[in-house]
Amino acid sequence: MWRWRGVLFDANGPQLRLAGTDLELAGEATIDAKIDEKGSVVLPGRVLGEIARSLPEGAVRIESSGGQAKLTCGAAEFTLRALALEDFPNLAAPEGAPSGTLDASVFAAAVGQVTRAASHDEARPVLTETLVDATGDKITLVSTDSYRLAVREIPWAGPSTGIKRVIPARALSEAARASDGDGQIEITLGESQASFAVAGRRLTTRLIEGEFPNWGQLIPAELPNQLRLERESFAEAVRRVGILAQSGAPVRIDLGADGAKLGAGSQDLGEATEQVDGKFEGEPLTVAFNPAYLLDGINAVEGTEVTLSTRDGLKPAVLRAPEDASGFLYLVMPVRV
Template sequence: MKFRCERDALLDALAVVGRAAGTRGGYQLVLSGVHLSLDGDDLALTATDRELTIRKHLTVAGGENGEAVVTARLAGDVVRSLEAGSVNVAVNEEGIHIESARSEFSLQTMGAEDFPQISDVEGDSVVIGAEGLLTALRQVVRAASADESRPVLTGVLLAAEEAGLRLVTTDSYRLALCDLPGLEVLGSEQSVLVPSRALQEVIRLLGDVEQVSVRFSEREASFSLNSVTIMTRLIEGDFPSYQGLIPSHQPNRLTVNREEFINAVKRVRLMAQDSTPIRLDMSATGLDLSATTQDVGRANETVDASFEGEDLVVAFNPEYLLDGAEAAPGQEIVLHTVDALKPAVIRAPEYEEFLYLLMPVRIN
């Protein structure tokens, strides 16, 4: 295999697919590699850990067709170290040789025959706008769990609703929900559970495209964005029944400027250490934020806000609270509460499609 391409283009391709490369050794050592396959002027780079697969096509000046597997991280580091300009790559029995200007590297390769055979996801493709999907994913993915011991909570539920597509995540302490009206991606009443890790990779790439092609099979999903395809296994299991968690009546309503609230929370959380929550004191006079950590210090800040309901003091995990405020669209957010112990809901005026629920922290 021989080809020539620009350093920056090759580096970008290695960085994109390398995020799917596995990190385990032993008999799965080949999964730490990136598979290179040249056909004419088309170079396909693929990496997988069997759960997530990323493939990118790159147009190069092809010289001799072939394939090879090289350690993803090392190949990326080598190409990154090169000066900008043309890079020549050649593969023979001794390994892969990378030359640029006066630099030359020779890397050991792994058996291409040991690399998993990756098939395209079966099923009809649906082309959707990237902007709306990107907004929705940014709003919900942050609330997915990172605890692999409960796999269903690490996924994003995509469910077909009468109005369109609904995305939901929860880690049992908070829940994020976003509707995409009019979007038909799944069959009637169908739902799938997509790993949040895969969708985080989709988020990285959606900002550079206008459309994305989506496919769902019984056990897999794929997202094609120009020259990149992200494939992932769907999570098996039942997503928690979340509808009953959303309060139907919340008498207290706090309306506050979103940016001012976010900045205040960021400042006050500096004193919310060692799992200390942030306290919100809501009354007709406005909003007071505070946090106290013993032997560290205390922070307090007053924020202009409109409050309707009975005076209430409620506390939240500062990171979860900040995530909800940052995910909300628009210039204002509304915090709906019942009391200091029941779930609170962050909404955005004029954006009924968004909802972020979080559990309060019990305080003395």
């Protein structure tokens, strides 16, 4: 949950509206409630969240007056000092901006695949964002931290005019978490804000200015060497061998007719190797990768098999599902050895 200073309880309509913001993200939801008297109150967000997680099963009653609110659930009772209602910011969503709809579960899955490649380095803020490139029938999501790149295409019903926005990866992850499995999600892409609405919930995020990298030129045109593996076996082998890939050391992969031989280690620690059976087409070669980045890519691929495609040990490699129809790929830069 976001680091909200305060949560607004708005009981002035037919339903109870809850809203909160950390000034970068704003979220609101409407829920059914028995409203005895109309009114609004803002309660401290952090402690309210702890209280909500601790409450027993049953109805919750909230009464506010005199600058404080009483929460009652079963035998539990809390009295909280209210925050100033006039200080609560306006959480209006972008109006008149282009919007479209898509399946919420598909959106959530795609965001989970792509945002793992976004940077966490605030010194390069545009790389902490995800490119959302929308056309009339599909959205392309792209994230990169300059060491790896994740791309996924998903169908949507939107305006025919192309729209490109750079949206914080954190905001997309929060929207995905809130929407997973809940029918259709509506995405509105304004010039300075974007919002995501699903099942009575809406998240709005501010957009930053910045030019997203030209990601298309990063994907090699030819990848003659193809290794096809059982995905979970490959992931487990990378995880085990990677135990000895410490202090920035990579995991080496020898590609050949028998599949892949993984290795990692150092003079101080020792050596780990593991053979993973697979189907290989191309010229035998050795490539090396940051094990965490490689494992992220393997885990992002859907299905039981994964294909590792590469040109040589110095050019980017691509992970994807064999005969993938989902439009997902994960590009990872090799490490020189």
